[in-house]
Amino acid sequence: MSATTPKIALRDLKKRFGDKRVLTGLDLVVAPGESIVVIGGSGTGKSVLIKCIMGLLQPDEGSIRIDGEEVVGMRGSEREKVMRKFGMLFQSAGLFDSLTVWENVAFGLIQAQGMARDEAKAVAHEKMAQVGLGEEVGALSPAELSGGMKKRVGLARAIATDPEIIFFDEPTTGLDPIMGDIINDLIIDCVKELGATALTITHDMASARKIGDRIAMLFGGEIIWDGTVDEVDRADNPYVEQFINGLAEGPIQAATA
């Protein structure tokens, strides 16, 4: 495989639920080590996009290549091997509430890699320190944590297995602006530390500008615009312009009404 093989390459991706067409032929290429942010309104299919790439949802049509390897239709141990390259921070953090915080962070190490509990606990504490959580938090249950702390734990869990590709589903949604910015900084640091490729989806433009090398806009089931963070403000696209300025008037409302 040459050095130019994209980390993630999506071609003509389609996904529908019943009569509802969510993705209608989406193309996107992400280079190794790149941090791309997909922006788009609520319900445009951002989470569906990530879940298709990770194999949590089966796309109806199209191709998904990870490191040049076709993953659509993959099953069993092959699928598991690809899954090991991924880490994900879920929108609602998705912490296991039957386990303590450190057990959450160490879950992938213990279950997938078969690491001994003591060793995994040490790694978990290390990762927790990386996201600004002390060891004393490790013994708490996720129900005892604030929203910002949950995101930190989710982030620590996502990076615990040293993934090559990390997905962030609306990392700043539901947080106050200051906490949101702290999470943004942590995401940037963690991704840089791992040298990972990152795909973030969000509708928070401040976060998108900060995290992303590149921004892509999802609308109507396709990527309708794609460019660097600098270009986004000069984008000659009425949809992008409306979205980044948060205007009520514009083509997006007209198109969905």
Place this chain on the structure above:
Amino acid sequence: MPVLAPIGRVFLAFLAATGRLGTFAMTGVSHCARPPFFPRLIGHQMVEIGYFSLPVVGMTAIFTGMVLALQSYTGFARFNAESAIAAVVVLSITRELGPVLAGLMVAGRIGAAMAAEIGTMRVTEQIDALTTLSTNPFKYLVAPRLIAAVAMLPCLVVFADIIGVFGGYLISVYKLGFNPNTYLKLTWDFLEPLDVISGLVKAAVFGFLVALMGCYHGYHSKGGAQGVGLATTNAVVSASILILAFNYIITALFFGT
């Protein structure tokens, strides 16, 4: 024909649902047989299903045994009441009421809890998180519950049988004034191994049905809290109906003709 179309649609939907449930059941069972196993989780579920159901099942059994003795006395008083009561109590309890009542009680207690827990994990993305951490939810969530329920229900039914017969004994001896030794001897004489064995087979099947319904409805729940509530209701109702239906089928297989 406008009348046939809706009937056909309902029938097709029924077939589709049956197919989905069948696939779910087969996947669950196949994961019970293949490593890795989760002994901690199985143990936890066994305590939850077996130990913590003892009070409920015991109460149900003792009152049922008592009422059986009382009712049969009013019915058989003019005949050979003593031996008739002992026979009615021990046969009804071991063959039918022990397994069915224990099954229904466990459906309410455990089936509901399973559906609520797994349903909540579904809507809070915990099941997706499991998958991304290379852990199969069938292996981690479904298999331990199926194994524990199939193992523990027969134990609960043995307990219910003993307590139920004891309830009949209490009424016969202390209220109706029968000789305790004669009553116990009659009970023992009437009891055939097949009575107990059929009851235990029923119990294992009922345990499987309760866990299957709890896991299935929880796993497929969608929406928020409302979806989880619906899944819980469906789990209890469907498990209860299936218990009664399979009770008939198994009875027919053991004692038919």
